[in-house]
Amino acid sequence: MIAAPDHVLDYPLATDGDIAVINLASARQQSWSRFWQDPQRPGIAEYIVEQEQLAAQYVGDLKALDRLETLVNQLDRVSSGAMRTALIHAQVAAMAHRFGEARDRLTQAEARGAMSADVQRLSLSIDQACGTRLQSVLEVRQRMAAESGRLEDLVPLGSLLADLGNFDEADRIYDRALREYTDVSPFAAAWVCFQRGVLWGELVPEAQSSRAAVWYRKAIEYLPCYVKARVHLSEIYLQSGNVVDADSLLVSVISSGDPEVNWRLADVLAATGRLAEAEEQLQAARTGFEALLERHLLAFADHGAEFYAGSGNDARRAFELASTNLANRPTLRAFEQAHEMALGAHETQAACEILVDAGELWGGTAAFRLSPLSTRIHSANLESRRAAR
Amino acid sequence: MSDHVDGPRSIGDPSIDLSDLFAFTSPANAGYIVLAANVFPSAGVSAMFSNVVNHSIVVRRMAVAGIGEAAKFKPDGKEFRFNCRFTALERGSDGGSPIQRGSFTFPGGQELTCVVNDEKGASTPDGVFHVFVGLRSDPFYLAWLPAALIKVPNLLQHDNVLSIVIEFETARVLGPAKGSLFGVVAETTPIPKPRSPIGHEPPRFDWVGRPEQTNMRLNNPAMDGTDDLRDLWNQQTPFAISEELQPVFRKRLVDSLTNWDMRDKKADWTPADLTAAANVYLDDFLLFDVSKPTGDTSFLEIEKSTLHGRDYQTGGGRTVNANVIDIMITWMVNNDREFMQGGALSATKPGVNSFPYLASPNTEMQTVADSADLAAPPETVWALIGSFGAMWHPLIAKINVVGTGIGELRTIETIDGKQIIERLDASDDAQRFYRYTLVSGIQATGYIGTLSVHPKATGSLIEWKVQFWADGQPDFVVRTIVSTLLKTGLESLKARFGASK
16 A cells, blocks of 8 residues: 655645635535526526535535425426436435435436436446445446546546545545546546545544544645645544644534534544533534434435434444435445444344345455455354354 | 545535636726636535635637638737635624635736625735625626527526626737737636645646637537547647647537527538638637727627628627627628527626626525425315415415416416416326416515325325515515414414414
């Protein structure tokens, strides 16, 4: 595995993040005005989906999903039988991790004449998010990336390679995406940097925190309001005892309303002994997560599970949410999370069953051999053999 | 949510997207020329310029190198480059809105700085240059669906753009004694990095000469199954299209112009004339002659006259109010046999005769929304309010209805004697909703109302939403009128059906 430090000095110039965020907000508002004037205007609903996706992904605007639900409800009212309504519905359902519904809507869109490229693009995303047919997804992603060379095709390929345990190749693809990007949107550049942070900080078997921190910092440099990058970087700072920087990273984005910010801030405050304030933040996080889970259970089940398994301190709720997530999308990561949370909730039998299921579904893959579940299965097999003797 | 593998389909910065270019004699001073370029189509009211891009307007002197079927305009080697770069945002004074500045460099090397959205703009001390940068009402209007050539209302109604306007003394900057015909393009290019980059930088992001070269001619929306040449075109160097690729673009232009000619099922162009026009379009710059008058109808006159083998009479160019789409469509479809008027007669706001010539920006659309939780089931509530002509609102004294179904008109007389006329746009009894537009009676445009009732627990939720642009009254005045209308109506329903807890 490549362990050399990354050099991030030469990467693309991009429009200042503050300008880009102001421009996104103002253009998004303009698009909604156009939509309300004429919901069937060609291209407008599709454009709003993209803008809301940017708002959710980079600005931590969690109301984006609610607004998109409004969009599809309105489209259902004015053109329920239209191909584009089904396609947009599928996109929004996929964003909310309602993958079954997304597939149904996609089938509907296809039957109504949706372009095969649009159907394939979303279908690939759903398969990748659910961990299904990954080998064929990989082949198509590689072909698309080779043909277009566009960042929008390269980053999903990098992400898939990382899911499959091919970390160095994933990093090379991310590197290429940045080097070959020929526009000036900071969203694109920040996205790639964030993915590289996640790759080296969370996905590799032995996290390289300082390497991940470089990329999270670069993502924030491109886009100061990048909530998720701030949250991830603050975790690294906190682990290394740098509570001052962890605190300042989070305080400036607390207004985003993302409960993950409250949660991590609670951890930082607790580490500095400010227990009453920490409890306040923890309560805000709990309320925030529950509000999100009530509206979009599948979209936030994995994050909710992490919260309750950590400072949220409710192992049963964590296991319940992790199980929900696993049933919705049986990725290797979902298995790992559900298994860990089953053990945390003392659900030994359930943990064993999850392990067996994971082995059946993922056992033959390279990624599984790098997973902690692989070691557990191996130990469990040894124990059964010993018991059989 | 954080682990989405798929980003948006296309991640580009919309603020570097060039939409239009204008060149005309200043209406305020005939000795001055105005060049203006717009970026960021559909910009919102708080839009700002990218701070990592050069915005340039580039002018070259032109010579008529051929007429008739050999019509050709040849650029001189020397360019007059007007550059503008923008800063990152600065904190506004006293916690006000952030400030951005644009820094200009002119052909003679002079420099000038201007604050974005400062209505007065800035001038050089000698008065040669006057500039403005900021948000304006989009003067472009497109009132056709180009693929099917169907008339529609202006598709860019209420849109804004970011404008860069440069007014300068013609004689001192362009030296028209050496030749008064010029070609102009606008381009956005990367600011060179301090040291050589790894990877590659594009030579430019976008450029524009005549309007709609890419979206209507090179990528004719009525020609299914053709390769999209727009990216390839945008990589070309203005005034110097690659000789190797010229045949590709020329063939596409001929095919496209042939298609446009036959949109009305009549061939108004001979093949030779189409080829000649394609050659002129291939040299994509906006022509203007500073020794002749420009006006709202002079757009393309230089090209047309030269193709017809005669001397041009006007300064060509493109004014803010030129109806460029209808002029172009008419020429392409019927060779000026009969003017083809689209579905709009002007932009949202016409340009003005004083600096900065593009009209002030459109205000934001206003939204007034209210809702109420009612104890009654949705079908009971809908039975009362679901008919477009139903009398249930306490502020309404009388309703007269004309027609039925979509298009139905209701004339409302309010209890204080005012009259409001509204038209039913869409309705669905099964989903318990209807949508209507204002015809008259409230000082607003683009006024759309939606009323809907949904099940909620054992009762119902009624939602009422109205959107509009205030017209002739301040936003807050119209908002107050509409809010009162909604609130009073919903309160009356709560009183009638009971509010659910």
